[in-house]
Amino acid sequence: xxxxxWAEDSHGLIGQNGTLPWHLPxxxxxxxxxxxxxxxxxxxxxxxxxxxxLPGRENIVISSQSDFPAGVHVVPSIDRLCELVAENPTKExxxxxxxNLFSQLLTRVDRLxxxxxxGTFVGDTYMPPIDYSQFALVKSIxxxxxxxxxxxxxxxxxxxxxxxx
Ligand SMILES: NC(=O)c1ccc[n+]([C@@H]2O[C@H](COP(=O)([O-])OP(=O)(O)OC[C@H]3O[C@@H](n4cnc5c(N)ncnc54)[C@H](OP(=O)(O)O)[C@@H]3O)[C@@H](O)[C@H]2O)c1
Numbered sequence: 039x040x041x042x043x044w045a046e047d048s049h050g051l052i053g054q055n056g057t058l059p060w061h062l063p064x065x066x067x068x069x070x071x072x073x074x075x076x077x078x079x080x081x082x083x084x085x086x087x088x089x090x091x092l093p094g095r096e097n098i099v100i101s102s103q104s105d106f107p108a109g110v111h112v113v114p115s116i117d118r119l120c121e122l123v124a125e126n127p128t129k130e131x132x133x134x135x136x137x138n139l140f141s142q143l144l145t146r147v148d149r150l151x152x153x154x155x156x157g158t159f160v161g162d163t164y165m166p167p168i169d170y171s172q173f174a175l176v177k178s179i180x181x182x183x184x185x186x187x188x189x190x191x192x193x194x195x196x197x198x199x200x201x202x203x
Contacts, residue, residue: 040123040146041132043072045153045191046165053136053163057087064187065153069134072151077131079119081139085110098122098131100139116142141166150196153181157189174199 045065046052053059074094082101091097091109098111100119106112113119123131123146132151133143144166150173173196181191 039127039130039148040143041130041149041151042135042140042143042147043069043132043151044135044140044165045069045155047155047157047159047161049158050165050167051159051161051163052165054159054161056083059159059161060155060157060189062153062155062181062187062189062191064181065155065191068153068181068193073132073134077129079113079131079133079139081136082106083138084134084136120146137163137166144168148198150194152194152196153191154194155189155191170196172199173197 044052045058045060045062047059051059073092077096077098078092079098079100080088082099082103085097085099085101085106090107096111097109098113098119099106100113100116102114104112113122130149133139133147150168175194176197177193177195179193181187181193183190
């Protein structure tokens with residue numbers, strides 16, 4: 039199954055000049071906890087923002103290029119990625135972005151890990167619109183606000199609704 043994980047501001051902003059528009063360690067901790075031990079899938083631009091494969095996780099990068107460090111599994115197309123996911127139906131593949139990759143997988147995603155950050159930031163990359171009527175909110179947990187985590191934020195989990203005819 040496919041999941042997305044991302045953080046967005048009040049206007050759906052997710053990126054600024056190849057990196058994140060905010061500094062929010064509580065969300066980085068949540069990202070690590072949620073993805074650890076799992077397989078993560080990143081667009082090449084998002085992967086380059088990590089600098090290296092993220093430890094403790096299987097790192098898949100979607101790219102037409104092949105110049106990635108050892109430890110990265112490069113998948114050259116969305117079709118090949120979808121085959122891989124279909125071959126392992128019980129495994130959770132977590133897509134870590136960015137917007138380009140999310141938009142190509144919107145119709146296929148089963149679970150959403152969304153961090154909603156209250157605020158308006160400056161940036162250039164937005165989450166593609168999601169039809170939330172297709173999803174049920176199953177978890178909503180407020181994050182820590184303190185001197186290191188200045189912006190109120192909520193960790194939400196959505197599951198795709200199963201419609202029966
Ligand atoms: N707030 C968050 O939670 C969050 C999460 C993730 C990312 N971000 C931010 O979002 C921004 C990056 O997002 P982005 O949309 O610009 O880029 P992206 O989705 O990370 O990467 C796009 C690149 O991936 C490769 N790719 C995508 N689809 C492909 C396909 N079907 N076949 C082959 N290759 C494919 C292409 O690169 P090649 O040229 O290598 O083929 C493409 O240029 C950054 O600012 C990042 O920090 C934010």
